[in-house]
Amino acid sequence: MTSHDALLLLSFGGPEGPEDVIPFLENVTRGRNIPRERLEKVGEHYHLFGGVSPINRLCRELKAAIEADFAAHDVDLPVYWGNRNWTPYLADTVRRMRDDGIRRAAAFVTSAYSGYSTNDQYLQDIARAREEVPGAPEIDKLPVYGDRPGFLDPFTDAAGDALGRLPDGARLLFTAHSVPLSQPNRELYVAELEDAARTVAGRAAPGAPWDLVYQSRSGPPSQPWLEPQITDHLEKLAGEGVRAVAAVPIGFVSDHMEVKYDLDVEAAGRAAELGIAFVRAATPGSDPRFAALPRLLMEETK
């Protein structure tokens, strides 16, 4: 069915306790132009949650869901998990794969789109980890999947569910991580986000207005990033008389810190101040339809 002998789940990583927060942030921002104040602020977001990011638990759950999908479809391949910024570090996982005799793995990344942060940087992570490990297996990153039913169907259900909890006429706001305008392949990232949002909006609320907005900006103020920011956009909508918003985190695959803080605390808090009813739609997480994607993509890329 596939020429691959393993699946590698590749993710971002996150801290698992208060003492991890600063070293994690140093890993993420090494060599990047992030102001010190921004780092301190983001550290506080993690400390609000006991210094624990949900992302590693979510990866363990997704890995278990992928294993269940493999088992249900007679796919007898091991599933490994490695991160860019925290344990289990990708290079350690690649070393373990080599020691287990893996020759050629497919990599499923917890990021759905093209673009530097969402695709190219993960390719660099793979190349770097393989350089560190003599005799490393080949690793083929599976294609981006922001246009696939396994990703979009759970969001469509979630958007419908969120709208169902709000009064009629609520605005659908699709939200994604902002990136610097100068970032390579930013146009591809935006075009794929727009397509995904249009598809979900057309199914969950045919004919209704929707917007694509951005969150979690972190560079210096002098550097232009994708806009509008969700909080600014909520203000504009309030001025136009919009009283209810369903926020769909179309740029993310699970409820990690960008969702739990930047949306559920920050954007929800701003909406409350503005008198806007705010419901945040669920992410795919370990939905079985999403967990089937690695198998379906592997079947296509033999």
Ligand SMILES: CC1=C(CCC(=O)O)c2cc3nc(cc4[nH]c(cc5[nH]c(cc1n2)c(C)c5CCC(=O)O)c(CCC(=O)O)c4C)C(CCC(=O)O)=C3C
């Ligand atoms: C497009 C994109 C995604 C989506 C694709 C994907 O999922 O990969 C994403 C995901 C994530 N970003 C995450 C965390 C952070 N990102 C940062 C910084 C940055 N992100 C950027 C972009 C993205 N980021 C960029 C352009 C920067 C500036 C520095 C740089 O160019 O690298 C910083 C530094 C502090 C700050 O500035 O916020 C942190 C802590 C976590 C973990 C959350 C958790 O712990 O639960 C996740 C899933």
Ligand SMILES: [Fe+2]
């Ligand atoms: Fe990020």
